[in-house]
Amino acid sequence: MPKNISIFINNKKYSAEIGQSVLDVAKKNNIYITTLCHHPDIKVQGSCRLCLVEIKGRKGLFTSCNTQAENGMRISTESKNISRAKQTNLELIFSEHCEECGDCIYSQDCTILDFAKKYDVKITKYEDRKKAYPVHKFGPALEFDTSKCIDCGLCVDVCKKEGVDFLEYKKKGKFYEVCPSSKKDKDCIYCGQCLTHCPVGAFEGVGEFEDVDKYIDAKGKTVVFQFAPSIRSSIGEEFGMPVGSVVTGKLIAAIKALGIEHVFDVCVGADMTTMEEATELIERFEDDRPLPMFTSCCPAWVKYVEFYRPDLIPSLTTVKSPQVIMGGLIKTYWAQKMNINPKDIIVVGIMPCVAKKYEIERSQNNVGKFKSVDQILTTRELAHLLRKKKIDLATIKPDSAKSPLLKPSGAGVIYGSSGGVMESALRAAYKKMTNKRMPKLNLKEVRGIHGFKKAEIKIADKTLKVGVVNGIANAKKLLEELEKDPQAYDYVEVMACFGGCIGGGGQPVPVNDEIRKKRSAALYNLDTKKVARSADENPIIKKMYKDFFNDDKNRHSVCHTSYRKKKKEVFPSK
Ligand code: FES
16 A cells, blocks of 8 residues: 555645545645634544535535545535535524624634635524523633534533543533533633634633723823733734744834833743742752642643642642732832832733633732732733724834843743743752753753653752643643652643643634744744843842842742632633
């Protein structure tokens, strides 16, 4: 049997591998076929019937996503019959979907809306339909509007692939519908992968942009924005820029164009997280405290531990996440310098993640009497707000503000990708333990978007066994290893989303591994251009330790948190 075969698509010959689907061959050769229920992260569904093709010598139409390419096969991707069938299928799908696109944050990227235009589909209004279908609220983080759901099942499968398995099909009358699990031992961790895999915007973050809009003009309040490491290499996609474009200066300019005077870079908060986490790691080693130490920057992972594995709480680092530390610094260190009462400061975080909406509600993350961060907008929500205000990131002139709170080390920037927290902490731990810069700064062993990485890193006379996982399913595999050998790892980074924050639930869609790789590569590239490559080399971090964190009370209040076992929280559906 030949390893490679040939097929003809629209009369042109292409080489294909045995086992490849017709759709895969077409995609590889840039031949466009409409798809709705197909996502490269998920096993083939074959339910939407929009990827129809004709095969010469066979009767009828075939779904290309689950039809294997065969040697000599002759495929047509366009014909009158195909268009007519797609039109009918789209009308059926659209009858399942709410047609009120005006306020839908997703309408910019709505796949079926694009297809409806392409195939001239008459969109029928089902006035009463929306009333009958509930909106499920998942904590303070996300909502599932079932009137938009077309039951394609991508969310159910991605939730399973993630390792949470909270979404399920329930029988309702004759049909099955997607709904959250009512089982007591299952809860949503707010990773938001359902959002980035839903083709029709049925899932979204709990919308806050209207509140933020109100705050911007509020009298007597100082509204400040802070943006997460990964936003700089992803938000450009929302404005038609190439994937992986770095837009830090444009982002600052766009936020200022909204009327915000003070903008901060959460990468500086990441540098502070690194310093504290490296210290805690060394102390845990020396004081015989529980190892491995787990990172806690990802609130979805923290929720997973608190709900599913509370026995692991002592292993979570007590260091707060970068956005929470940065918000705390703004309301203490910066507020003092600016002589502003912290009660009058509103901190808005621009985050790649809907779980961050949950993280800021945790009272353990407050700084003194105040919430560290008041509002969260995801990358998509900020883009929506900018578009509403007619601010175009693609054309805006970059701002070149040079505030020290906008100047992170390279280690702070790479936090946005899986392995970045680990690499940053190891660079700083090396400096703390040897008083020298790490000779090999690029720790390739912990980089990359693949789900499970492990390495042994030598620092002074110690060899650290480290693990980096993304996706809870991979975290579970690592935990299984630890059951067998409790000393298998000393330090473990866990990010719930595929590829880390660059693949977060609040990031632009579509997303796939190719896109994740480009967003990630852009951050590592930025790191190499920085003079300060390690958090300890950042002048503003040194200054804050000298002037502000010389008081241990300040350091603890801004930088450290606590955790507790959680029960399932039920939020009533609307
Ligand atoms: Fe093939 Fe949906 S993409 S059936």
